[in-house]
Amino acid sequence: MSYKNFPMVPRVVFGRGSFDQLGELIEPKRLNINAPFIFLVDDVFKLDGELTSRIPLAYNDRIIYVSADEEPKTSQVDELVESIIVTSKERPSGIIGVGGGTILDLAKAVAIMLTNNGKSEDYQGWDLVKNKAVYHVGIPTISGTGSEVSRTTVLTGPKRKLGINSDYTPFDQVVLDPELTNGVPKDQWFYTGMDCFIHSVESLNGTYLNAFSKTYGDMAYGLCKEIYLNGGLPTKEAQDKLMMASWHGGMSIAYSQVGVAHAVSYGLSYLLGTKHGIGNCIVFNHLEEFYPKDVALFKTMMAKHDIQLPQGICSDLSESDLNIMIDVALGLEPLWENAVGKNWKKTITSKKLKELYLKM
Ligand code: NAD
Ligand code: ZN
Missing domain, CATH: 3.40.50.1970 (Rossmann fold)
Incomplete structure (x- = not known):
């Protein structure tokens, strides 16, 4: 090794x-x-x-x-x-x-x-x-x-x-x-902050996890919970903490990998130009099967901050457009291997991803 x-x-x-x-x-x-x-x-x-x-x-x-x-x-x-x-x-x-x-x-x-x-x-x-x-x-x-x-x-x-x-x-x-x-709009503060939360969740629940990633991931996860489970606009203290959460979230994936939300949202971004933060949120909202506890937590955070995600963004897409997104997502092999394990191809099929995209 x-x-x-x-x-x-x-x-x-x-x-x-x-x-x-x-x-x-x-x-x-x-x-x-x-x-x-x-x-x-x-x-x-x-x-x-x-x-x-x-x-x-x-x-x-x-x-x-x-x-x-x-x-x-x-x-x-x-x-x-x-x-x-x-x-x-x-x-x-x-x-x-x-x-x-x-x-x-x-x-x-x-x-x-x-x-x-x-x-x-x-x-x-x-x-x-x-x-x-x-x-x-x-x-x-x-x-x-x-x-x-x-x-x-x-x-x-x-x-x-x-x-x-x-x-x-x-x-x-x-x-x-x-x-x-200071000037960050509330919705954007939520979406980009959730990128950090999702980095920590995907790292902490991945098969690539090791003590290096876990210590950083635990810190980012704990800080995000503390910040986003409180209602209201971010205080100075919360701004300071979110900046450090971002740092820890980044360090956590450095030595491991991201997972399902990132793989699937790269498909959205490639085809529809959906931006990273909001794209991750749109996807993560439907990932109960992979991250049940944290998707429930995410929904609580959304409710606290009155965040409404766009709906039906894939409903009018053609078969060939859906296939483009599916190919982009499936191409990110290390992300799936981290999320699901070495045998990920047995369960992560085109059909499954199509069903997932059509829910969004
Ligand atoms: P962003 O940089 O696109 O900014 C989002 C919005 O917030 C923009 O409209 C921007 O003008 C505005 N904004 C930024 N600071 C502001 C401020 N202080 N006041 C008011 N408005 C402000 O968003 P992001 O979520 O930070 O970045 C997304 C990008 O990061 C994507 O391209 C994604 O691929 C990339 N990304 C890179 C890594 C990496 O490791 N290199 C990791 C995750 C994401
Ligand atoms: Zn990210």
Whole structure:
């Protein structure tokens, strides 16, 4: 048995208001005055003069606002890299992502593609990246995905939705400032937070579980219960805790795998463009067979926060569309093996998945 030698984020700052330390954190990493820092910022902050004024720009540094309306695509990564190369005198000193999982994943992928030839779709998979990425910093503004700690950046390409999983993917520096999550709309707070809850459930109930994953998973699970079983809007303390839950949830799946909700929701996302957080919730709501205790808990949390999920999203789909989703889901073999065991193909059939999709 050979065990994975797993890279971790080497530096992290945690604290309310810590965003203001960004300038002093990155300045020693500046290669020279012609090598800018590029800030990829969620465009939800474009009109927020307060956050923008706190971004420490110097020399030729610049901000690129990016929409998070759609999840990251390989073509989008390639275009961003191209535009950064043609508008910078030298290769950037660093890429700094400020936003949710969408922007964090884009920042990781752009940093990788600035030092690796070809198209980003060529690197979707495991350990295909050859050269170290440009220095990159992740600053989450919504909590739950665990992208801030993970070894992957999930991209939708022409052929598949799959991560660039590599030792060069994790951030060199993360800044965890829970104050940045102040403006998150309630429904989105629930969906992205539930991504973390589902990471912990899928890890804790998986066949790949080990003590490393369990300790992180238990922590994320306990924190999510504490936060979401309380009604009302998140307090400062709950914002702090959810940011750490996200971190632990991400660490928990690092050394194990996700499971049924993720496999099935990747199908929804590939065909219908359903976003990750809400997609996971739509699927998880119907997974009593796999995670009975936690689906019941999830329904209680939804009721506490008056969350209404869309219904009937697959009811008008053609047979061939359903088959596309089923193929995407069944293609995620490690997820099924983790969820159901080595003999998963005996019970997880196309027919079963079709019935499941038609319930949503
Ligand atoms: P997101 O980044 O798409 O953001 C969701 C919405 O919240 C957007 O409209 C965004 O503009 C808004 N938002 C973010 N911060 C805000 C703030 N402070 N105030 C107001 N609005 C704010 O959502 P997400 O759930 O964080 O990320 C989903 C993405 O993460 C997917 O692309 C998914 O594939 C990816 N993901 C990656 C990993 C990984 O390990 N790399 C893990 C899980 C999910
Ligand atoms: Zn997830």
